[in-house]
Amino acid sequence: MTSSGLTFGIYPLSVAGTPTGLAVGPQDNYEKIQLALEDLRGGTRMLLPRNYIIYTGRESDSKMLSLADRYLDAGLLGDLTVGCLQEPDLELAGWLDFIHEVINKYGSQLASLQITNEPNLVFMEGSKPYVLRALVEGVIAAKKETRNRNLPIKIGFGSVPDGPMTVPHFWENLAELGGEKLIESLDFVGHNFYVDVFEEPFDLEEIPASVERTLRNLRERDLITGGVPASIPIRVTENGWPTGKNPFINIERSYGHQAKVLETVIRTIYKLRMELNITHYELFGLRDADSSKDDLFHQFGIVQDDYSPKPAYYTYKKLIQELGI
Numbered sequence: 001m002t003s004s005g006l007t008f009g010i011y012p013l014s015v016a017g018t019p020t021g022l023a024v025g026p027q028d029n030y031e032k033i034q035l036a037l038e039d040l041r042g043g044t045r046m047l048l049p050r051n052y053i054i055y056t057g058r059e060s061d062s063k064m065l066s067l068a069d070r071y072l073d074a075g076l077l078g079d080l081t082v083g084c085l086q087e088p089d090l091e092l093a094g095w096l097d098f099i100h101e102v103i104n105k106y107g108s109q110l111a112s113l114q115i116t117n118e119p120n121l122v123f124m125e126g127s128k129p130y131v132l133r134a135l136v137e138g139v140i141a142a143k144k145e146t147r148n149r150n151l152p153i154k155i156g157f158g159s160v161p162d163g164p165m166t167v168p169h170f171w172e173n174l175a176e177l178g179g180e181k182l183i184e185s186l187d188f189v190g191h192n193f194y195v196d197v198f199e200e201p202f203d204l205e206e207i208p209a210s211v212e213r214t215l216r217n218l219r220e221r222d223l224i225t226g227g228v229p230a231s232i233p234i235r236v237t238e239n240g241w242p243t244g245k246n247p248f249i250n251i252e253r254s255y256g257h258q259a260k261v262l263e264t265v266i267r268t269i270y271k272l273r274m275e276l277n278i279t280h281y282e283l284f285g286l287r288d289a290d291s292s293k294d295d296l297f298h299q300f301g302i303v304q305d306d307y308s309p310k311p312a313y314y315t316y317k318k319l320i321q322e323l324g325i
Contacts, residue, residue, distance in 0.1 A: 005323055007280045008280070008282070009281070010047060010285060011050050011283065012050075013286070023293075025288070025298065033074070044321075045324040050079040051076055053080065054085055055082060065101065072106060077106055081114040082115055083117045083125060084128070084134040084138070086128075099138055099141055103145045103146060103149065107153060111154065112153060114155075114190050116157050117190075118159070121167070123165065135174070136177050155187050161193050171222045178227065183232070186228070190234075191234055191236055195241070195261070207261060215236075230277060241257075244293070244298065245296060259310070286303060287303050
């Protein structure tokens with residue numbers, strides 16, 4: 001079951017995905033990142049860095065492991081997600097070897113390892129016909145490796161809310177392919193969701209109901225369909241509310257409202273944590289990709305690209321101290 005508080009985390013870097021590629025800007029400053037993380041923790045609370053590497057075939061191994069080395073050197077390994085976007089089909093042995101190598105190299109520094117990030121999203125990993133196989137075999141292999149090495153790493157997989165852009169029958173197919181062997185290897189299910197970001201703006205008073213509906217749909221419908229019992233915790237693994245301008249509807253998003261939305265979302269999750277067995281909240285993210293660009297994809301941060309805090313930075317720090325473990 002859940003503890004008395006939430007375990008908080010944050011994506012500490014600046015690059016963000018967009019519908020047309022990546023949002024990038026000034027280089028990440030690892031010293032300033034560490035200072036921000038230490039300040040947010042306040043010396044007494046947990047704040048896990050969440051980072052990503054992507055397997056695209058054996059030829060990508062050295063590049064991705066070099067990236068993980070960089071995270072390790074910067075003190076930014078905590079929760080690591082390994083995505084799978086190999087073309088044109090999955091070389092299963094290479095994928096599992098990569099997972100083994102990640103655990104062997106970085107296992108002592110990892111709190112958790114998430115196998116796939118958004119496997120039920122049709123334009124990400126869900127676009128790959130092998131995604132369920134990669135998820136199931138990857139989770140089972142990762143848990144076996146951690147047990148063999150007596151490492152206390154939590155193993156999970158990711159998801160997004162069901163909707164028009166998700167893979168049809170994902171959860172039914174997961175139950176059929178995964179079965180008891182998957183459940184025996186599973187420590188959590190991660191969920192990425194963004195309230196009032198890509199649609200018409202909500203009134204602040206509408207946000208708690210939207211958050212609750214999203215999490216209840218996962219726990220009380222999708223996970224049941226997928227054969228995942230209530231004893232397996234949910235983690236909110238990506239959530240945020242960017243500033244700037246929504247390029248689709250051309251509405252400005254203020255710094256002040258960012259702080260209000262994030263507080264409303266996090267307090268709602270905290271209220272539901274015991275009933276729905278939610279253990280983690282991980283914010284996307286720490287820093288804007290490029291604060292000079294006014295579209296929201298470049299402004300997901302709670303600090304600007306020079307690490308100057310927005311009001312939401314102080315809100316998140318307050319919530320970590322009040323609600324965190």
